[in-house]
Amino acid sequence: MRPTIYDVARAAGVGLATVDRVLNDRPGVRAATAERVKAAVDRLGFVRDASAAALARKRVDTLAFLIPDGPSDFMHRLEAEAREAGRRLAGRRVNLDIRPVPPFDGDALAAALRALDLETVAGVALVATEGAAVKAELARLGAAGIPVVTLVSDAPTYPRHRYVGIDNVAAGRTAGSLLGQFLGGKAGKIVVVAGSMLVRDHVERRMGFDQVILSQFPGLQASVTLEGRDEREATREALRACLAREGDIVGLYNIGAGHEGIVDVLEALPAERRPVVVAHELNDVTRAALQGGLIHAVINQDAGHEIRSAIRVLRSLIDGTPLSEGQETIRIEIYLRDNLP
Structure with missing residues (x-):
């Protein structure tokens, strides 16, 4: 049986409210008590159920996906996969806010990032276009504690938490x-x-x-x-x-x-x-x-895999839960006339 929050509270000799405060980094717990709770978590191998925690707090995580809306068929598929993922997640306290942006336009991407409401957005995924204005907006998101994932095209020198896409x-x-x-x-x-x-x-x-x-x-x-x-x-x-x-x-x-x-x-x-x-x-x-x-x-490259991976990565960053790294590797596929699916 997986250990529960009740097991942690019993092992640490504290109440459920205290365990909840420690797990969510909220104030009001003495340092020694917090250390006792953390030790119980480590000893029991407790893994937090982020979905249950979000449900208990009536939290809805809004994930903003900024995807180019130009003539590229691949970007159209990326957007379609994001919309399908949003439909699948309906009722699971995750909302995908899909925002089209002009392709190859750093100023337009920066404007789209600037328009995000930092009070409601929990995470951001974007197809990166490089530019000083984009970098500044990503820094603003980072300062607000909002995780950022780049999709398809990376910007490794910019403030972002992870890249999702092929090498x-x-x-x-x-x-x-x-x-x-x-x-x-x-x-x-x-x-x-x-x-x-x-x-x-x-x-x-x-x-x-x-x-x-x-x-x-x-x-x-x-x-x-x-x-x-x-x-x-x-x-x-x-x-x-x-x-x-x-x-x-x-x-x-x-x-x-x-x-x-x-x-x-x-x-x-x-x-x-x-x-x-x-x-x-x-x-x-x-x-x-x-x-x-x-x-x-x-x-x-599998557009659906990339969207699903970006969602998993953002939720992991938001909730502080581990990822299965092998599941997040986006592989290069090669098709010839002889092996078309």
Whole structure:
């Protein structure tokens, strides 16, 4: 049987109200008595039931999720998973407050953070965009004791408690290895397409990609980076202009979204001029492109896992309860035409 708060009170020789004050760091307990309660907790191996405690105090934890609302299909899935999680948590004293923000816009993200009510928000999860204003707002949340989790794109030098997402450097290295091996020793130019090099996940993926290409495939040159802001038309026109300027390319790595624009260009090319392509995130467009041979590999991350993990991490930070670390690892998935789910 798991020890209860009654067992702790009996072992420490105090009342239930005293144990409750100690567990919740409330004043009114002498230091010696508090130490006796803590010793009983350690001796019995008591683990606090955070849900029961919240129910007893009629507390509702509001978790704010700030998610970009641009053209990225992955961000749409992230938001959909957050809304589904909010429905599942209804009645369990957790409220998910999902707030869309413009993508790649540090000032807009800072404004969204500034608009949060520190009296009602218990935790915050956000897709990080770097900027001094964002850093200042995260510092304000930290000073108020509100835990912050970054999703998908990290900001490790900023005040945040944890990052939830794949290792983006490793994802970039994986893309470089796949593309280099698919090309089988062929030499030539590679084009890298990003949404914006102002977000850390895209920067880290490019960093990992370059590490592998430069060290393992010296015949390949990944010297061209295009930014399409994850938009179909902007990506399509940037890639068309690049092909006209650079001539034939042998490989393409799409770091972010904008898959539709890339597919538009690939479909217009003769088959013999199409590059080997590695992209991110499995969706309707990349699935069809894999099946049609326009894309050769897709690196994927589980949006639902990330949302559920962010919720668990925030609740752990709020309640001071332990996590199962293995459950919170977001793994890199690789899909080819042959193993599509």
